[in-house]
Amino acid sequence: MKERAALIDRTSRNDFVTYGMVIAAFVIVQILSSMGVLTNQLQGLLVPLCVYAIMAVSLNLVVGILGELSIGHAGFMCVGAFVSALFSNQVGGGMPSLLRFIIAILLGGIFAGIFGFLIGVPVLRLNGDYLAIVTLAFGEIIKNIINAVYIGIDGSGLHASLTSANKLVDAETGVILINGPQGITGTPRDSSFLIGILLLLVSLVIALNLTHSRDGRAIMSIRDNHIAAESVGINITKYKLTAFTLSAVIAGFAGALYAHNLATLTATSARFGYNMSIMFLVFVVLGGIGNFRGGIIAAVLLTLIPELLRFLSNYRMLIYAIILIVMMIISWNPASRAFMEKHRLGGHLFKKKNTAGKEGE
Amino acid sequence: MALLEVNHLAIQFGGLRAVDDFDLTIEKGELYGLIGPNGAGKTTVFNLLTGEYKPNEGIIKLDGENITGKSPIEINKAGIARTFQNIRLFKQLTVLDNVKVGLHNHYRYSTAASILRLPSYYRVEKEMNEKAYELLKVFHLDLDADTTLASNLPYGAQRKLEIARAMATGPKLLLLDEPAAGMNPNETQELMDTISLIRKDFGMTILLIEHDMKLVSGICEKLTVLNFGRILTQGITKDVLADPEVIKAYLGDD
Numbered sequence: 001m002k003e004r005a006a007l008i009d010r011t012s013r014n015d016f017v018t019y020g021m022v023i024a025a026f027v028i029v030q031i032l033s034s035m036g037v038l039t040n041q042l043q044g045l046l047v048p049l050c051v052y053a054i055m056a057v058s059l060n061l062v063v064g065i066l067g068e069l070s071i072g073h074a075g076f077m078c079v080g081a082f083v084s085a086l087f088s089n090q091v092g093g094g095m096p097s098l099l100r101f102i103i104a105i106l107l108g109g110i111f112a113g114i115f116g117f118l119i120g121v122p123v124l125r126l127n128g129d130y131l132a133i134v135t136l137a138f139g140e141i142i143k144n145i146i147n148a149v150y151i152g153i154d155g156s157g158l159h160a161s162l163t164s165a166n167k168l169v170d171a172e173t174g175v176i177l178i179n180g181p182q183g184i185t186g187t188p189r190d191s192s193f194l195i196g197i198l199l200l201l202v203s204l205v206i207a208l209n210l211t212h213s214r215d216g217r218a219i220m221s222i223r224d225n226h227i228a229a230e231s232v233g234i235n236i237t238k239y240k241l242t243a244f245t246l247s248a249v250i251a252g253f254a255g256a257l258y259a260h261n262l263a264t265l266t267a268t269s270a271r272f273g274y275n276m277s278i279m280f281l282v283f284v285v286l287g288g289i290g291n292f293r294g295g296i297i298a299a300v301l302l303t304l305i306p307e308l309l310r311f312l313s314n315y316r317m318l319i320y321a322i323i324l325i326v327m328m329i330i331s332w333n334p335a336s337r338a339f340m341e342k343h344r345l346g347g348h349l350f351k352k353k354n355t356a357g358k359e360g361e
Numbered sequence: 362m363a364l365l366e367v368n369h370l371a372i373q374f375g376g377l378r379a380v381d382d383f384d385l386t387i388e389k390g391e392l393y394g395l396i397g398p399n400g401a402g403k404t405t406v407f408n409l410l411t412g413e414y415k416p417n418e419g420i421i422k423l424d425g426e427n428i429t430g431k432s433p434i435e436i437n438k439a440g441i442a443r444t445f446q447n448i449r450l451f452k453q454l455t456v457l458d459n460v461k462v463g464l465h466n467h468y469r470y471s472t473a474a475s476i477l478r479l480p481s482y483y484r485v486e487k488e489m490n491e492k493a494y495e496l497l498k499v500f501h502l503d504l505d506a507d508t509t510l511a512s513n514l515p516y517g518a519q520r521k522l523e524i525a526r527a528m529a530t531g532p533k534l535l536l537l538d539e540p541a542a543g544m545n546p547n548e549t550q551e552l553m554d555t556i557s558l559i560r561k562d563f564g565m566t567i568l569l570i571e572h573d574m575k576l577v578s579g580i581c582e583k584l585t586v587l588n589f590g591r592i593l594t595q596g597i598t599k600d601v602l603a604d605p606e607v608i609k610a611y612l613g614d615d
Contacts, residue, residue: 205476206476209475209476209477209478210472210475210476212475213470213472213475213476213482213486214465214469214470214475214485214486214489215472215475216475217454217458217461217462217465218462218465220451220453220454220458221451221454221462223453224450224451224452224453224454225450225451225452227445228445228449228450228451228526229451230433230434230437231411231433231442231443231445231449231527232437232442232462232463232526232527232529232530233434233437233438233465233466233530234434234462234465235434242472290453
């Protein structure tokens with residue numbers, strides 16, 4: 001037990017601060033909610049906030065820990081969303097809703113992970129800008145295929161078409177599952193803030209525990225110097241794929257949570273396009289590359305700000321852009337960082353680059 | 362039987378034979394030097410020995426095992442570890458973690474055990490820490506090793522950490538590429554002490570590339586001199602350094 005305590009001391013104290021922050025946020029929201037302070041608009045944002053925070057964790061695993069740029073992560077989220085929604089729709093009332101949702105989330109994660117693995121095998125041979133471009137392309141391909149496909153089921157099994165839903169299934173017994181651009185309708189609204197927070201905690205445990213392990217060290221050694229990593233016998237392909245696949249699994253979780261918060265799930269650009277992927281990247285960069293806690297904080301702030309600025313109507317995005325620029329200047333400016341460190345003003349939020357491998361220290 | 366046997370090694374880049382007809386035999390426990398003017402092909406020989414480049418001709422045998430054309434990972438597992446001319450540390454990892462990456466293939470627990478923090482995680486991590494600190498102590502790098510980032514170490518210590526990381530992979534043969542490059546005389550002296558220490562403590566066989574003649578003549582038992590990718594001469598250090606051909610290669614004709 002003694003060595004366990006020592007290890008917890010050294011590597012995990014910061015992790016527990018991160019978990020504590022998430023739990024504290026949950027408690028505060030619950031208190032505000034019971035006091036009736038939260039507007040409907042804010043209540044409606046709680047689940048999306050969890051989705052984006054989970055996506056920030058997911059992408060941080062690739063960008064911060066593996067050190068590769070991916071701008072197609074919305075694609076993996078899309079896979080998780082559609083697979084989980086399909087499952088929940090098919091099972092319907094045949095299962096208690098909580099169990100059904102848990103299985104849907106797991107399926108979303110597994111299928112997104114399979115996609116991550118299959119795409120990772122060819123794509124991870126590239127690096128830097130080239131990898132970014134190819135992940136961007138794959139993200140768009142996934143979204144566009146799902147947007148174009150019609151899938152139905154009837155007595156004789158599954159049917160798929162890329163043209164129309166007409167005559168796809170037997171008129172009497174058949175059901176259209178994915179109706180092309182109209183997507184999936186009638187997914188049970190299983191998502192709640194509590195489940196979102198729990199899922200965020202699970203994602204954090206996966207990401208942080210992986211980082212502080214033998215595998216995590218191998219992944220970070222590839223990030224820091226792949227030639228040296230190879231020279232000490234690290235299997236580069238294996239660990240790149242491990243990080244990429246696990247990141248896709250977490251993105252799939254986020255997708256499942258997202259899908260079960262919507263009455264109609266469509267694979268539109270606004271939901272799963274590259275703009276979203278870039279937004280996830282902004283969370284990661286602004287929160288400090290490799291800093292899971294900072295990424296979550298950035299995700300929450302950058303999701304809340306445009307909503308809170310709605311009263312400015314047309315000027316909203318202008319102000320948002322200015323806030324973004326100011327945040328970037330503050331978070332990366334050495335003078336302001338020294339100031340924050342001196343006065344202990346969230347120095348953890350905007351962490352120095354050279355501690356990127358050890359988030360939050 | 363010799364630990365390392367290299368026969369007729371050659372590699373060609375386009376029209377240039379960077380290394381040609383290269384032979385080398387190193388016995389267990391020897392400290393062997395590879396010297397030569399700039400561009401002679403010394404680092405290319407290292408890259409061939411570690412699998413970074415695939416030779417066009419020739420055979421490399423380590424401890425009787427043919428390792429010609431294998432990947433760097435397989436060659437490291439077979440027992441060759443190296444350092445680099447321009448330091449290649451894992452800069453954003455701690456000193457301790459740098460060595461633990463070197464220990465990677467000697468300790469195992471599953472990915473699931475690390476995510477779920479199963480008992481095997483704590484047990485193996487503890488063993489790895491003990492082993493890593495044991496090594497770091499030899500190099501006097503153990504102080505604050507778990508909190509200091511490799512990039513924050515002074516230059517000389519970074520060189521030593523690179524050697525410690527290579528030693529962590531448990532090699533039979535250690536290749537040092539210009540370990541004294543950029544060091545002041547004090548640091549060089551300290552490095553020489555470190556090298557003698559790992560020879561004494563671990564019985565390590567070492568092949569090193571070096572320009573510092575004081576270091577070469579001080580610690581190497583045998584030398585091979587390369588010039589334009591070919592062996593100029595090889596043998597006992599004292600004889601080699603007295604060879605007029607070698608002096609000509611280094612200082613030029615008068």
